[in-house]
Amino acid sequence: MHTEDTRRDGLRVLRERVRGLGPIRMAVVHPCDETSLRAALDARREGLIAPILVAPRARLEQTAGTLGVSLRGIDIQDAPHSHAAAEQAVALARAGEVDALMKGSLHTDELMGAVVARDGLRTSRRVSHCYLLRTPHYPRPFIVTDAAINIAPTLAHKADIIRNAIDLAHAIGVAEPRVAILAAVETVNAAMPATLDAAALCKMADRGQITGGLLDGPLAFDNAISLAAARVKGIRSEVAGRADILVVPDLESGNMLAKQLMYLGDAASAGIVLGARVPIVLTSRADTYESRIASCALALLLAHHYRSTPP
Numbered sequence: 001m002h003t004e005d006t007r008r009d010g011l012r013v014l015r016e017r018v019r020g021l022g023p024i025r026m027a028v029v030h031p032c033d034e035t036s037l038r039a040a041l042d043a044r045r046e047g048l049i050a051p052i053l054v055a056p057r058a059r060l061e062q063t064a065g066t067l068g069v070s071l072r073g074i075d076i077q078d079a080p081h082s083h084a085a086a087e088q089a090v091a092l093a094r095a096g097e098v099d100a101l102m103k104g105s106l107h108t109d110e111l112m113g114a115v116v117a118r119d120g121l122r123t124s125r126r127v128s129h130c131y132l133l134r135t136p137h138y139p140r141p142f143i144v145t146d147a148a149i150n151i152a153p154t155l156a157h158k159a160d161i162i163r164n165a166i167d168l169a170h171a172i173g174v175a176e177p178r179v180a181i182l183a184a185v186e187t188v189n190a191a192m193p194a195t196l197d198a199a200a201l202c203k204m205a206d207r208g209q210i211t212g213g214l215l216d217g218p219l220a221f222d223n224a225i226s227l228a229a230a231r232v233k234g235i236r237s238e239v240a241g242r243a244d245i246l247v248v249p250d251l252e253s254g255n256m257l258a259k260q261l262m263y264l265g266d267a268a269s270a271g272i273v274l275g276a277r278v279p280i281v282l283t284s285r286a287d288t289y290e291s292r293i294a295s296c297a298l299a300l301l302l303a304h305h306y307r308s309t310p311p
Contacts, residue, residue, distance in 0.1 A: 014301075021304055022047075025052065025098040026052070026100045027051075027077075027089035028052065028055075029082075030079070032060060032082075032104060033063060034067055035285045035287075036283055037063050038067060043292065049102075054085045055079055056081065060076060083114075086114035086115075090120050093278045100280065112280075116276075121278060128160065129148035129271060130273075131143065131144045135266055136266055142245065144246045145245065146248070146254055147251060148254075152250050155201070162213070165245045165247070166213040167212075168272065168274060171302050172298075176214055177213045177214070178213070178244045179213045179216070180247065181216070182221055183198055186218055194249035202217055216237045216238070217239075224239070224243045227242065268294065272298045279302040
């Protein structure tokens with residue numbers, strides 16, 4: 001399947017899931033460049049969000065003028081600078097006035113610092129990022145986590161990363177997601193900490209400390225996504241070869257894996273942050289239109305999911 005066809009198909013699947021749900025209120029934090037403001041307006045036009053733009057009004061109007069668009073009818077919360085915009089957006093979410101956040105033209109650390117502050121949007125969970133990917137080379141959408149937030153997650157962090165990914169899988173309709181915990185090999189090796197973590201996480205699932213999914217690991221990437229590779233290695237597993245969630249050892253490996261899939265594997269993508277009180281869309285200047293819209297569709301699904309199952 002051609003790359004553009006894959007992206008449209010991935011978008012169609014998400015749009016079918018959100019059809020009839022209605023837009024959510026989303027605080028868009030400091031969308032003061034053309035890319036981030038256009039993303040908010042595109043998602044509004046698609047009926048996914050009712051944006052509240054939190055940013056310096058003068059800069060917003062200047063950016064809108066450059067784009068040749070009108071901000072008439074859109075709620076604007078004036079903020080003196082990006083740091084204040086992040087704090088104001090978090091306050092809106094904490095007060096229940098918005099259902100989700102979207103990053104604009106500020107650094108991720110600046111937004112997430114306000115989210116995880118003591119008076120921010122923390123829950124008992126570690127905050128983590130999930131990429132939802134769909135490639136013509138794999139028969140179903142799948143999740144890669146964490147490739148954007150946690151640099152070197154501990155065992156406890158990985159447990160929350162998995163719990164968050166399982167929540168996302170449930171929200172998109174996967175009742176019992178298969179979770180592959182990745183390492184370079186499929187055997188436990190004391191010299192490779194990722195394999196020890198994988199084994200411990202599987203035992204945590206056996207003891208009911210992680211629920212809602214089926215875990216296995218350590219699994220090398222080929223064994224996680226290829227039944228043929230798993231059979232050659234003699235791996236007997238309900239997860240191997242058909243994973244719904246790929247849990248990476250650290251941010252660097254996850255970021256490289258996700259971007260290789262996007263740029264070399266023709267993968268359509270959407271990204272979302274979970275573990276806070278509301279879902280958070282982290283847009284990138286390199287994101288396609290389809291990716292931005294799909295990410296907002298994920299936020300919409302999660303916002304509705306959180307109403308029945310609070311994070």
